[in-house]
Amino acid sequence: MIVCLCHRVSDRDIRRAVAEGTRNFEVLQDETRAASACGACHDCAREVFNEAVSTHLALPVQMMEPLAQTRRVIQLASVAA
Template sequence: MYVCLCKGVTDKTIRAAVADGVSSMRELRQQYGVATQCGCCTSCAKDVLKEAVSER
């Protein structure tokens, strides 16, 4: 599912990013642009990130 529509980032992309070492919203923002436009996805992106990190 799409987490960030503005940047076309899916939960799968976020999980793959976490598997590659990403562990913060700052890194997700810098590397994928998540939450850098409208910001609507911030809380959903945080949830997916948190879940993926806890499963690592």
């Protein structure tokens, strides 16, 4: 579902950011621009973010390792481009 209409940020975008390591709502706003324009979606975006963080923190460390590796590869690719 689209959470932020102003910037077309979906709940999947928020969950993906959390899976890639975002643990601070303000950082999420900087990365996705969710809840950074009109503010109407702030509560919903915060709720999705909090749920994603609590779910992600419940994962075993072994399951989080590949996600961290993927983020590093994406960041390196962005720097190289």
